[in-house]
Amino acid sequence: MAQYARNAAAVAVIRLRNPPVNALSLTVLQALEDGLKRADADPSVKAVMICGENGKFSAGADIQGFSSPKRQGIALGPLVSLIERSEKPVVAAIEGIALGGGLEVALGCHFRVAHVQARMGLPEVTIGLLPGAEGTQRLPRLIGVPAALDLITTGRHIPATEALKLGLVDEVVEENTVEAGIRLANKLIASVSLENVSSKENRELCKHARILTGCPAGQPLGPRRLSLKPIPRLPNMEAFLSEALVKVKKQARGCLAPELCFQAVKAATEQPFADGVQRERELFNILLTSGQAQALQYAFFAERAVQRWTTLSGASWKSASPQPIRRAAVIGLGTMGRGIVTSLVKANIPVVALEQDVEYLNTGRKAVMLLLEREAMKMGQDAQSLDFHNPARLQFTVDFDGLRDVDLVIEAVFENMALKKEIFKKLSGICKPGAFLCTNTSALNIDEIASATSHPQQVIGTHFFSPAHVMRLLEIIYGRHTSPAAIATAMQLAKAMKKVGVVVGNCFGFVGNRMMFPYVQQAVFLLEEGSRPENVDQVIEDFGFKIGPFRMSDLAGLDVGWRSRKGQGLTGASLPPGTPARQRHGRRYSPLPDLLCEQGRFGQKTGKGWYQYEKAGGRTARPDPWLHSFLSEYRDTHQIKTRFIDQEEILERCLFSLINEGFNILAEGIASGPEHLDVIYINGYGWPKHKGGPMFYASTVGLPRILAKLQKYSEAHPDVPELRPSAFLKKLVAAGNPPLKEWMSCSGSQSSKL
Numbered sequence: 086m087a088q089y090a091r092n093a094a095a096v097a098v099i100r101l102r103n104p105p106v107n108a109l110s111l112t113v114l115q116a117l118e119d120g121l122k123r124a125d126a127d128p129s130v131k132a133v134m135i136c137g138e139n140g141k142f143s144a145g146a147d148i149q150g151f152s153s154p155k156r157q158g159i160a161l162g163p164l165v166s167l168i169e170r171s172e173k174p175v176v177a178a179i180e181g182i183a184l185g186g187g188l189e190v191a192l193g194c195h196f197r198v199a200h201v202q203a204r205m206g207l208p209e210v211t212i213g214l215l216p217g218a219e220g221t222q223r224l225p226r227l228i229g230v231p232a233a234l235d236l237i238t239t240g241r242h243i244p245a246t247e248a249l250k251l252g253l254v255d256e257v258v259e260e261n262t263v264e265a266g267i268r269l270a271n272k273l274i275a276s277v278s279l280e281n282v283s284s285k286e287n288r289e290l291c292k293h294a295r296i297l298t299g300c301p302a303g304q305p306l307g308p309r310r311l312s313l314k315p316i317p318r319l320p321n322m323e324a325f326l327s328e329a330l331v332k333v334k335k336q337a338r339g340c341l342a343p344e345l346c347f348q349a350v351k352a353a354t355e356q357p358f359a360d361g362v363q364r365e366r367e368l369f370n371i372l373l374t375s376g377q378a379q380a381l382q383y384a385f386f387a388e389r390a391v392q393r394w395t396t397l398s399g400a401s402w403k404s405a406s407p408q409p410i411r412r413a414a415v416i417g418l419g420t421m422g423r424g425i426v427t428s429l430v431k432a433n434i435p436v437v438a439l440e441q442d443v444e445y446l447n448t449g450r451k452a453v454m455l456l457l458e459r460e461a462m463k464m465g466q467d468a469q470s471l472d473f474h475n476p477a478r479l480q481f482t483v484d485f486d487g488l489r490d491v492d493l494v495i496e497a498v499f500e501n502m503a504l505k506k507e508i509f510k511k512l513s514g515i516c517k518p519g520a521f522l523c524t525n526t527s528a529l530n531i532d533e534i535a536s537a538t539s540h541p542q543q544v545i546g547t548h549f550f551s552p553a554h555v556m557r558l559l560e561i562i563y564g565r566h567t568s569p570a571a572i573a574t575a576m577q578l579a580k581a582m583k584k585v586g587v588v589v590g591n592c593f594g595f596v597g598n599r600m601m602f603p604y605v606q607q608a609v610f611l612l613e614e615g616s617r618p619e620n621v622d623q624v625i626e627d628f629g630f631k632i633g634p635f636r637m638s639d640l641a642g643l644d645v646g647w648r649s650r651k652g653q654g655l656t657g658a659s660l661p662p663g664t665p666a667r668q669r670h671g672r673r674y675s676p677l678p679d680l681l682c683e684q685g686r687f688g689q690k691t692g693k694g695w696y697q698y699e700k701a702g703g704r705t706a707r708p709d710p711w712l713h714s715f716l717s718e719y720r721d722t723h724q725i726k727t728r729f730i731d732q733e734e735i736l737e738r739c740l741f742s743l744i745n746e747g748f749n750i751l752a753e754g755i756a757s758g759p760e761h762l763d764v765i766y767i768n769g770y771g772w773p774k775h776k777g778g779p780m781f782y783a784s785t786v787g788l789p790r791i792l793a794k795l796q797k798y799s800e801a802h803p804d805v806p807e808l809r810p811s812a813f814l815k816k817l818v819a820a821g822n823p824p825l826k827e828w829m830s831c832s833g834s835q836s837s838k839l
C-alpha cells in the first residue's frame with residue numbers, strides 16, 4: 086500500500102509501502118492514486134512528497150505480477166502522467182533504490198531529491214522488458230538521448246552522484262532525504278504563494294526557489310513537466326542512432342529487449358510525447374508476450390531462490406549460521422588461485438597467499454598485483470579501499486605456519502587427488518580447528534579429500550570458474566560430513582565476493598561439469614558422423630551460447646581433459662592392450678580429442694586445436710583444412726559412413742543430452758531444484774539467460790518432446806547411455822508434463838523453492 090499523511094506545513098506525504106523493496110503492486114498503485122487524488126482535493130495541501138518505506142523508494146513494478154494471469158487494474162503509465170499533471174508541486178525523495186517503475190514514478194514528479202547513497206536505474210531490459218510507464222519517453226527529454234539510451238538498454242544502476250551529473254536528480258543530500266524533500270516542498274509552496282507579495286524577505290525566498298527549481302515566475306511547474314519538454318537535439322542524431330543500434334544488437338546476442346528498448350527511445354526522438362508513449366506500449370506488449378521476458382524473470386527469481394539452500398539430509402539456510410571470515414588464505418597462485426585472491430581482496434577480506442616455493446610465489450605475486458591494479462583502474466576512486474599494497478591486507482608466503490590463524494583456506498592447486506590430500510592433511514595439523522577448509526576442484530571427490538583431515542565437517546568444495554575474479558558462479562559442494570555452518574559460511578563468502586553461490590551435492594563433476602560431459606561428448610560424436618567443429622559451434626552460438634563447445638575447448642586447453650582421461654585410464658599408457666579404439670567399458674568412446682593432443686594440438690595456447698589460430702596464444706579461430714582432412718581419414722579408417730547432419734539434430738543431441746543428465750541429477754537429489762541447474766548454467770557456462778537455463782528451456786520445449794527425441798536418438802545410438810531418457814524425465818511425462826515448479830514434488834526428493 087501507500088501511506089498518506091499530512092504534515093503541519095501543508096505538505097502531503099505519500100509513502101510507498103510494500104516490503105522488502107516497495108514493489109509497485111496493484112494495491113500500492115491504487116493507494117498512490119488515492120493519495121494523489123486526496124491531496125488534490127484538499128485545499129490546505131499545497132505540495133506533495135512521495136517517498137518509500139524503510140529507506141527504499143521503490144524497486145519498480147512487482148515482477149511477480151507480470152506472470153500472473155490477472156493483470157488488470159490501474160496502470161502505472163497513466164498514474165505517472167497523473168502525478169506530472171498535478172497543479173501542486175510533487176517532490177520525489179529518493180532513498181536506497183529507485184528502479185524501473187519506481188524511477189518512472191520519480192520522473193513523473195516535478196522535483197527529485199536523492200540521498201547520496203541511493204541508486205537509480207531502469208533495469209527492465211534485464212528482465213526482458215522495457216520501461217513501460219512512459220520512462221522511455223521522459224528520460225531522454227530529461228538527460229538527453231545518449232545517456233538515456235545507455236541507461237535503458239543496459240539496465241545499469243547508477244549512484245546518486247552520477248544521477249546528479251546527468252541531471253536525473255535536482256539535489257543530492259547526505260542528511261535525512263525525507264526531511265530534505267519536505268524542505269524543498271515548503272520552498273516550492275513559498276515560491277507559488279509568495280509570487281505577488283512584495284516583502285523583501287518573501288521576494289528573496291521566491292528568488293531562491295526559482296533558482297533551485299529553474300521555474301520562471303508565474304509558471305512554477307510547466308518546465309518541470311518532462312512530457313512537455315522537447316528532446317535535446319544532437320547535431321548528428323541519425324548517425325548516432327544507427328551506430329547505437331549496431332552496438333545494441335551486437336551485445337544482445339539474440340535477446341529481444343535491448344533492441345526494443347532502443348526502438349522505444351528512437352520513437353521519442355521522432356514523435357510527439359503521446360505517440361511515443363503509444364509506441365512504448367506496443368513494444369512493451371511484444372516483449373511481455375515474447376517468452377524471453379518469462380525466461381529472464383524466472384532467472385531473476387531462480388537466483389534468489391538458490392540462496393535458500395537445503396541438503397539431502399535436511400540441513401538448510403534456515404538453521405545454519407555463517408561464521409565471520411576475518412582472514413582467509415589461498416593455496417596455489419596458478420590461474421585460479423590468482424583470481425580467487427583478487428576476489429577476496431575486492432571483498433575486503435585480508436588474505437594470505439601461499440605458494441610451494443619462492444620462484445612460484447614471485448610469479449604469482451606479480452600476476453596477482455597486475456590483476457588487482459587492473460581492477461583498481463576499473464573501480465576509479467573506490468579503489469583506495471582495496472589497499473592491496475598493505476601487508477595486513479595481502480600477504481605472500483611460502484610458509485604454511487602463516488595459516489595458523491586464518492578462518493578459512495581455499496586450496497587451488499593442480500587437479501590431483503594425491504596432492505590435494507597431502508595439502509589437506511597438512512592443513513588439518515596447522516589450522517585452528519574451527520577454520521573452514523575449501524577445495525577448488527571441478528570434479529574431485531570432496532569426501533576423499535576430507536578423509537585426509539581430522540575435521541571433515543570443516544571441509545567443503547568451492548568450485549570457482551575461470552577467470553575467478555570475473556565469473557559470477559561459485560558451485561558449493563557439501564560432502565558427507567560437511568557441517569551446515571560450513572555451507573552457510575561458503576554461501577556468505579560468495580555473497581561477499583558478489584558471486585552467486587549454488588549449493589550442490591558431491592558427485593563426479595558435481596552439477597555443471599557432469600551435465601557438460603554428455604554435451605561435449607555428443608559434439609565430438611557429431612564430428613565422427615560428418616559434422617565439422619565450425620558447424621556445431623555455429624548452431625550452439627546461434628542458440629545464444631557465448632561460445633560453442635569446440636571454441637570453448639580450444640580456449641580452455643584440450644590437454645586438461647586429456648590429463649583427466651589419462652587419469653581415469655580411458656587413454657594413454659594405462660589403457661589395456663587390445664581395447665577397441667572407439668569403445669570403453671562397452672560404451673561408445675571417441676578418441677578424437679586424444680588424437681589431437683597426441684599431435685600437440687592443445688588449442689589456443691599451441692595455436693592449433695579444433696581450429697587454427699594466427700599464432701600460439703592467438704584468439705581468432707579459423708577453420709582448419711588440416712583438421713577437415715584429418716576427420717575424413719579418421720572416418721575412413723574406422724569405416725564410419727559420413728552423412729549430412731542438420732542443425733536440429735546438432736542442437737537436440739547436444740542440448741537434450743545435457744538436459745537429460747540434469748533430470749538424473751534432480752532425481753538423485755544432487756541439486757534440490759531445477760532452478761539450481763539453471764543458475765549454474767547461466768552464470769558459469771554461458772547458457773543464454775533469455776532462454777532461462779537448460780531446465781527452464783526443457784519446460785518450454787515440453788518434456789514429452791524432449792523424451793521422444795531422446796528415445797529416437799538413443800535407439801539410433803544404443804551404445805551411448807547418456808542418450809537413454811532419465812527415469813525422472815519419463816516419470817514427469819507420465820505425470821502429465823507438470824509445470825517446472827511442481828517437478829520436485831514428483832521426484833520423491835526435496836521440493837523447489839520457486
Ligand SMILES: CC(C)(COP(=O)(O)OP(=O)(O)OC[C@H]1O[C@@H](n2cnc3c(N)ncnc32)[C@H](O)[C@@H]1OP(=O)(O)O)[C@@H](O)C(=O)NCCC(=O)NCCSC(=O)C[C@@H](O)CCCCCCCCCCCCC(=O)O
Pocket residue numbers: 105106108144145146147148149156160161162182184185186187189208209212214215216217218220370373374386389390
Ligand atoms: C531491488 C534490488 C536491487 C534489491 O536487491 P537486494 O540484493 O537487496 O535484495 P533481493 O534482490 O534479494 O530482493 C529482495 C526481495 O525482493 C524481491 N524483489 C525485488 N525486486 C522486486 C520487484 N520489482 N518485484 C517483486 N519482487 C521484487 C526479490 O525477489 C527478493 O524476494 P525474496 O522472496 O527472494 O526475498 C533487486 O532486488 C533488484 O534489482 N530488483 C529488480 C528491480 C527491477 O528489475 N525493477 C524493474 C521492475 S519492472 C518495471 O518496473 C516495469 C515498469 O517499467 C512499469 C511497466 C508498466 C507496467 C504495465 C503493465 C501492463 C501490463 C498489461 C499489458 C496488457 C497486454 C496484455 O495483457 O497482453
